[in-house]
Amino acid sequence: MEKVPFMDLEAQFKSLERQLRAAIEETLQSRAFIKGPAVERFNKNFLKLHGGRFGTGCSNGTSAITVALRALGVGAGDEVLVPNHTFFGTLEPVVEVGAKPVLIEIDPEYHQIDLQDAARRLTPKTKAIIPVHLYGLPEPMDEIMAFARTHSLKVIEDCAQAHLAKWKGQPVGTFGDIATFSFYPGKNLGAYGDAGFILTQDEKLFDFVNRYIDHGRRDKYLHEFFGGNFRMDGMQGAILDAKLAKMTEWTKRRRELAKAYDERLKDFSKLKPRAEAEAVYHLYVVEVANRDQVMAHFKAAGIGCGVHYPVTMNCQPAMAQFGYMAGQFAVSEKFCSRILSLPFFPEMTLEQMNFTVTEFLKVAKS
Numbered sequence: 001m002e003k004v005p006f007m008d009l010e011a012q013f014k015s016l017e018r019q020l021r022a023a024i025e026e027t028l029q030s031r032a033f034i035k036g037p038a039v040e041r042f043n044k045n046f047l048k049l050h051g052g053r054f055g056t057g058c059s060n061g062t063s064a065i066t067v068a069l070r071a072l073g074v075g076a077g078d079e080v081l082v083p084n085h086t087f088f089g090t091l092e093p094v095v096e097v098g099a100k101p102v103l104i105e106i107d108p109e110y111h112q113i114d115l116q117d118a119a120r121r122l123t124p125k126t127k128a129i130i131p132v133h134l135y136g137l138p139e140p141m142d143e144i145m146a147f148a149r150t151h152s153l154k155v156i157e158d159c160a161q162a163h164l165a166k167w168k169g170q171p172v173g174t175f176g177d178i179a180t181f182s183f184y185p186g187k188n189l190g191a192y193g194d195a196g197f198i199l200t201q202d203e204k205l206f207d208f209v210n211r212y213i214d215h216g217r218r219d220k221y222l223h224e225f226f227g228g229n230f231r232m233d234g235m236q237g238a239i240l241d242a243k244l245a246k247m248t249e250w251t252k253r254r255r256e257l258a259k260a261y262d263e264r265l266k267d268f269s270k271l272k273p274r275a276e277a278e279a280v281y282h283l284y285v286v287e288v289a290n291r292d293q294v295m296a297h298f299k300a301a302g303i304g305c306g307v308h309y310p311v312t313m314n315c316q317p318a319m320a321q322f323g324y325m326a327g328q329f330a331v332s333e334k335f336c337s338r339i340l341s342l343p344f345f346p347e348m349t350l351e352q353m354n355f356t357v358t359e360f361l362k363v364a365k366s
């Protein structure tokens with residue numbers, strides 16, 4: 001067994017075992033396997049904790065973006081701006097709805113959306129932009145909203161890694177037209193299967209979303225339009241609601257651990273939230289010049305790690321059909337070749353961190 005796992009879902013389960021078993025038992029008793037009272041309770045409680053007016057659980061974080069694009073009327077003939085440095089699930093839905101993803105470069109300091117680059121890639125077909133609060137580090141939402149307003153773009157915030165994060169005191173996901181979340185098991189709030197959330201401040205959009213995710217229906221057998229099945233399972237709702245009780249504590253702990261890493265890794269470039277951001281640190285990412293060597297050393301020492309993400313969107317084989325290829329995005333491609341995600345989870349002990357840092361410093365070059 002690894003001395004320091006990359007993340008520890010077993011420790012998390014043990015810290016909430018009684019409540020999680022009760023949640024599963026509740027689902028078995030109620031037999032509300034799809035949507036139902038536990039999902040409704042979770043919807044209310046997640047909105048209350050994160051902030052925002054209207055929201056609903058759904059099937060996962062990728063389909064949440066598909067639904068958001070549909071709700072905003074994005075489809076064939078439209079172009080959507082997406083950061084080149086993100087998880088593939090951010091841009092896949094753009095293609096799913098028949099639109100064209102247009103990649104934008106990241107800035108070299110914060111590794112977030114470069115709005116000057118975005119401006120250069122605008123065309124009369126550009127319909128929307130998807131800022132991603134990657135790693136739980138909020139994007140500068142007032143600048144992005146000003147850019148979107150100037151160019152009449154819809155905004156979908158991908159909050160898959162940013163539950164409870166804030167920009168200038170306001171919850172992420174409440175700036176744009178619609179926001180999406182993922183509860184993939186390893187996310188800051190994780191289900192025991194696939195699950196996601198769609199958030200909006202607009203009641204009309206919410207009404208569309210609610211029907212779209214459930215076969216476009218208002219009544220059981222009355223379908224007003226063609227939607228699909230993007231609902232949340234009752235079991236996931238019950239499990240997520242039980243986990244919500246710990247979210248504030250887990251988020252606080254993530255911030256403390258990130259600070260502790262920062263202090264120990266002074267000579268390296270690391271994740272850096274902007275001054276106005278309240279980050280929630282989904283991952284702890286550091287830049288190294290000799291990543292393969294560090295990863296091999298970690299493996300031998302029994303330390304888990306990962307790379308999020310090793311291949312930029314322009315280098316993905318699936319993106320070749322849109323004319324993208326390696327060598328087109330200098331900043332993000334260089335960044336991707338240097339990043340390493342260190343072990344990071346709320347239950348991590350300082351002993352585990354100290355061991356990780358000691359082994360890291362033995363081989364890592366900045």
Ligand SMILES: *Cc1c(COP(=O)(O)O)cnc(C)c1O
Nearest residue numbers: 060061062087089090160182184
């Ligand atoms: C996890 C993730 C998604 C996709 O969420 P799923 O629930 O796995 O479908 C989308 N975007 C980002 C940035 C993610 O981290």
